[in-house]
Amino acid sequence: MAPSKKGPEEFPPQTKYALKENTVTQVDQPFYQHYDTGVPIAIDMGSYQLRAGLTNSNTPNNIFPTLMARYRERKSNQLLTLVGNDVYRDPLIRSSIKSPFDGSIITNWDYVETIFDYTFAHLNVQSTNESVNNPIIMTEPPATTLNYRKGLYEMLFETYNAPQVTFGIDSLFSYYANTNGKPQDAIVIGSGHQSTHVIPVCQGKGVLSQTKRIDWGGDQSQQFLGKLLALKYPYFPSRLTPANTTNIFQDHCYVSEDYQHDLKHILDMDILESKDIVLQAPVEIVPEKKKSEEEIAAQTLKRREQGKRLQEQAKVRRQEKLLQKQQEYEYFVNFKSEFEFLTPGEVQKRLQTENFDDLSDFNKYFTNLEKSIKKQEHNEEDSDDEGFNDGNIDPLTAWPLVGIPDEQLNAEEIKEKRKQKLHKGNYEARQKSLEDKRREEEERAQYEQEQKEWRERDMEGWCSSKRIELAQIIHRVKERNKLLESFKDRKSMAAQQRMRSIADLANDENGSTNAASRKRRRNANATIDNDPNDTFGANDDDWNAYRDITNVNLEEEQAEDSKVILKLEEELLTYDANFHHEDTLAAQTTFDWKNSSLHKFIHGPRPNISLAMELEGLEQDEIAAHPEIIMKNHQLHVNVERIRVPEILFQPHIAGLDQAGITEVCDDLVNRRLGKFETDSPSYNVIKDVFITGGLSNLPNFDTRIVNEFTGFLPIGAPLRVRKAQDATIDPWKGMKLWSDTNECKGSYVTKAEFEEYGPEYIKEHGLGNVCLME
Amino acid sequence: MGQPTLYELSQITVGPHSFKSNKPKAARRFKPARQLLTDETKYLQSKNLKFDTPTYTSLVSPPTLKPIKKYCDITGLEGKYKCPSNGIRFHDVEVYQEVVKNMTTSLDQEYLSLRGANVVLK
Numbered sequence: 049m050a051p052s053k054k055g056p057e058e059f060p061p062q063t064k065y066a067l068k069e070n071t072v073t074q075v076d077q078p079f080y081q082h083y084d085t086g087v088p089i090a091i092d093m094g095s096y097q098l099r100a101g102l103t104n105s106n107t108p109n110n111i112f113p114t115l116m117a118r119y120r121e122r123k124s125n126q127l128l129t130l131v132g133n134d135v136y137r138d139p140l141i142r143s144s145i146k147s148p149f150d151g152s153i154i155t156n157w158d159y160v161e162t163i164f165d166y167t168f169a170h171l172n173v174q175s176t177n178e179s180v181n182n183p184i185i186m187t188e189p190p191a192t193t194l195n196y197r198k199g200l201y202e203m204l205f206e207t208y209n210a211p212q213v214t215f216g217i218d219s220l221f222s223y224y225a226n227t228n229g230k231p232q233d234a235i236v237i238g239s240g241h242q243s244t245h246v247i248p249v250c251q252g253k254g255v256l257s258q259t260k261r262i263d264w265g266g267d268q269s270q271q272f273l274g275k276l277l278a279l280k281y282p283y284f285p286s287r288l289t290p291a292n293t294t295n296i297f298q299d300h301c302y303v304s305e306d307y308q309h310d311l312k313h314i315l316d317m318d319i320l321e322s323k324d325i326v327l328q329a330p331v332e333i334v335p336e337k338k339k340s341e342e343e344i345a346a347q348t349l350k351r352r353e354q355g356k357r358l359q360e361q362a363k364v365r366r367q368e369k370l371l372q373k374q375q376e377y378e379y380f381v382n383f384k385s386e387f388e389f390l391t392p393g394e395v396q397k398r399l400q401t402e403n404f405d406d407l408s409d410f411n412k413y414f415t416n417l418e419k420s421i422k423k424q425e426h427n428e429e430d431s432d433d434e435g436f437n438d439g440n441i442d443p444l445t446a447w448p449l450v451g452i453p454d455e456q457l458n459a460e461e462i463k464e465k466r467k468q469k470l471h472k473g474n475y476e477a478r479q480k481s482l483e484d485k486r487r488e489e490e491e492r493a494q495y496e497q498e499q500k501e502w503r504e505r506d507m508e509g510w511c512s513s514k515r516i517e518l519a520q521i522i523h524r525v526k527e528r529n530k531l532l533e534s535f536k537d538r539k540s541m542a543a544q545q546r547m548r549s550i551a552d553l554a555n556d557e558n559g560s561t562n563a564a565s566r567k568r569r570r571n572a573n574a575t576i577d578n579d580p581n582d583t584f585g586a587n588d589d590d591w592n593a594y595r596d597i598t599n600v601n602l603e604e605e606q607a608e609d610s611k612v613i614l615k616l617e618e619e620l621l622t623y624d625a626n627f628h629h630e631d632t633l634a635a636q637t638t639f640d641w642k643n644s645s646l647h648k649f650i651h652g653p654r655p656n657i658s659l660a661m662e663l664e665g666l667e668q669d670e671i672a673a674h675p676e677i678i679m680k681n682h683q684l685h686v687n688v689e690r691i692r693v694p695e696i697l698f699q700p701h702i703a704g705l706d707q708a709g710i711t712e713v714c715d716d717l718v719n720r721r722l723g724k725f726e727t728d729s730p731s732y733n734v735i736k737d738v739f740i741t742g743g744l745s746n747l748p749n750f751d752t753r754i755v756n757e758f759t760g761f762l763p764i765g766a767p768l769r770v771r772k773a774q775d776a777t778i779d780p781w782k783g784m785k786l787w788s789d790t791n792e793c794k795g796s797y798v799t800k801a802e803f804e805e806y807g808p809e810y811i812k813e814h815g816l817g818n819v820c821l822m823e
Numbered sequence: 824m825g826q827p828t829l830y831e832l833s834q835i836t837v838g839p840h841s842f843k844s845n846k847p848k849a850a851r852r853f854k855p856a857r858q859l860l861t862d863e864t865k866y867l868q869s870k871n872l873k874f875d876t877p878t879y880t881s882l883v884s885p886p887t888l889k890p891i892k893k894y895c896d897i898t899g900l901e902g903k904y905k906c907p908s909n910g911i912r913f914h915d916v917e918v919y920q921e922v923v924k925n926m927t928t929s930l931d932q933e934y935l936s937l938r939g940a941n942v943v944l945k
Contacts, residue, residue: 129837130829312900688900699892703939704937707884708888823870
């Protein structure tokens with residue numbers, strides 16, 4: 049491995065952000081103090097939030113999420129109905145939180161009624177005739193469904209007996225507020241909780257026929273982010289709640305000004321440093337009691353003593369056993385000597401009293417006993433008498449008996465001779481290996497000498513030829529790796545080939561159609577195990593077939609080549625000035641997390657601390673219990689996602705939505721649907737005010753991105769102006785308040801009588817509202 | 824004044840209210856969103872509308888005409904390559920070796936479902 053010049057780099061700790069749950073707002077919704085009959089009530093009901101207030105106030109009195117919960121409290125056994133922020137007051141309620149919306153459509157009108165009850169109660173609506181005696185201005189989405197308006201009409205006219213009701217589009221109200229009630233020409237981009245709308249406004253009137261809807265909003269973004277993070281951190285200890293992901297989305301996502309460029313560089317170390325966000329889930333760390341040095345030392349000492357004691361005990365036990373065996377042996381020697389004076393029948397009897405079957409059984413036992421005693425004695429005596437010293441052996445005189453023929457020796461000497469022969473053989477073998485080693489050394493020295501001369505003669509040539517050699521071997525190793533790798537895949541060409549050759553081996557060598565194999569097939573008794581024609585194994589080379597099958601050769605060659613590579617690299621490192629540690633194969637293939645996009649994606653711009661701990665020699669469970677590791681396991685890194693999720697508004701296909709994004713819709717609108725782009729044409733006028741509103745307009749850089757995109761498809765010098773709503777959440781309500789004073793508003797109210805006559809389709813069209821579909 | 828109890832909060836909503844009739848009403852029929860959308864389509868078809876009348880269905884953004892950019896399913900980075908066995912797009916060889924290559928079938932479907940390219944059995 050390449051030693052780095054510096055020590056391990058130090059990184060400052062990253063800022064950690066908390067993984068936020070829904071904040072429990074204990075602030076009570078205010079009750080309105082200036083209720084007055086006849087003052088219009090403006091309600092901006094979106095699928096995320098509801099803002100409501102009387103129009104004699106400057107801001108909506110109540111803003112709360114469009115949520116409710118019906119929940120039976122265990123203690124008092126009371127059925128509770130909670131609305132808005134109150135649903136977050138008790139974590140037990142969380143599972144019964146409901147929304148009247150399913151997507152952008154209201155499905156549950158009972159929930160709507162509950163939410164309206166809550167709203168009117170907080171607006172302090174006072175009445176004597178069981179009616180809300182105020183005109184009501186409400187928002188609805190562009191080109192809403194009939195069911196939506198019918199539901200609201202019925203709700204307001206029949207349940208609350210409202211005198212008159214009018215509807216308008218939230219984004220247009222927001223635009224109206226931001227022009228101080230003087231709408232001109234504009235493109236309104238309203239990006240809300242469930243969908244995003246692009247609405248052109250011409251001469252103060254929304255052009256619904258040229259409006260387009262992209263079915264992507266904050267809710268889908270939040271869900272998508274949740275899915276991404278769940279896939280990115282499959283072992284994250286806790287499940288991310290929608291509240292978690294919503295908060296991540298709101299706090300950390302931003303619109304990229306130039307997505308392709310940002311994407312290319314977001315994982316660059318310096319950029320990632322600022323873009324990577326660490327989110328820390330709450331985690332409790334129980335501090336582990338640390339043992340002091342002395343305690344550890346005492347512990348090891350104790351353990352060692354214990355081991356010693358055990359060893360001694362075992363030794364004593366062994367000796368006892370040996371003693372016992374020796375006694376037994378002596379006994380049996382006596383026992384055996386008695387046999388000489390007995391008849392075979394008596395011997396048998398004696399043997400049976402000692403629990404032996406017959407004489408051979410006894411002999412077997414006796415020799416075993418003898419052997420084991422000898423062995424044990426030998427072990428006890430010269431357990432440390434190992435190693436050879438050939439230095440003082442004279443090969444000529446050390447084994448005098450070896451040269452003398454057996455006939456001239458007595459039995460004792462023959463035994464001694466055999467021993468000497470063995471010693472001599474060993475001695476000679478050792479000498480031979482020494483000789484070999486010496487020769488190898490000489491060869492190496494000679495090779496070194498040659499190399500040295502070559503280098504002195506032609507340094508450049510030496511370097512380049514060595515480099516070429518190295519490259520060739522590396523190439524060979526890589527090829528072989530590929531081959532070995534491909535064997536793992538059952539379907540690969542190499543693996544198929546190998547299977548075929550195994551099948552061939554199982555068949556007869558000459559193919560399966562010759563006479564012998566046909567005969568074998570006919571002979572049902574001949575199995576593969578007892579086939580008389582099978583000569584496998586007669587020749588020792590046959591067994592090589594198994595080597596071929598198991599790729600032993602490949603692996604051996606691989607090991608050999610890697611040795612050669614190391615040697616070559618070492619030579620090049622010492623003599624070639626241009627060959628550095630970074631150029632070695634090891635350095636190129638060792639994992640450097642800074643080059644790993646996957647590491648940086650998952651762990652951010654910091655090294656893997658668990659790997660570092662492993663290198664320090666900590667145990668696995670020690671690492672798992674380390675507080676830093678526990679903290680890390682509860683962390684999320686958000687980097688690419690920060691721009692990936694908002695980008696869906698511009699490229700919906702990222703999330704599999706087959707719709708044109710904001711850019712394409714606007715491009716089409718300006719350059720085609722509103723007519724030719726020329727001075728003072730409608731399309732020329734609308735781009736003078738591109739207005740962004742809705743919850744997602746709070747994403748940083750949304751306006752700059754829109755500028756970039758519009759500049760992309762507009763001719764040079766087009767009078768482009770892009771702006772965001774001042775406060776996207778309450779601007780629609782402010783627009784409604786502003787509009788409630790106008791004659792346009794007063795003329796657009798539908799009375800209860802009109803509703804009863806014309807039905808839910810009927811609305812009076814105005815510049816900020818939908819188109820009436822009645823014929 | 825202390826914190827209102829959940830019961831008190833509930834009473835604000837539940838009433839009784841002076842602004843509406845507190846008589847019990849017939850229960851409303853619940854329809855799921857999908858059925859409401861079918862109803863809407865049927866209602867729009869029953870009407871004789873002009874081609875440019877804005878309706879819920881006509882407002883939807885048309886399919887894109889621009890070439891689709893390809894991104895890595897795992898990291899979201901540029902996705903130049905596509906795994907031939909499961910169709911996952913990936914950024915570089917490292918992502919392939921570490922993630923894509925040994926991916927289980929259910930996991931690759933989860934990744935593909937992010938961009939709606941998963942196999943949906945009907």
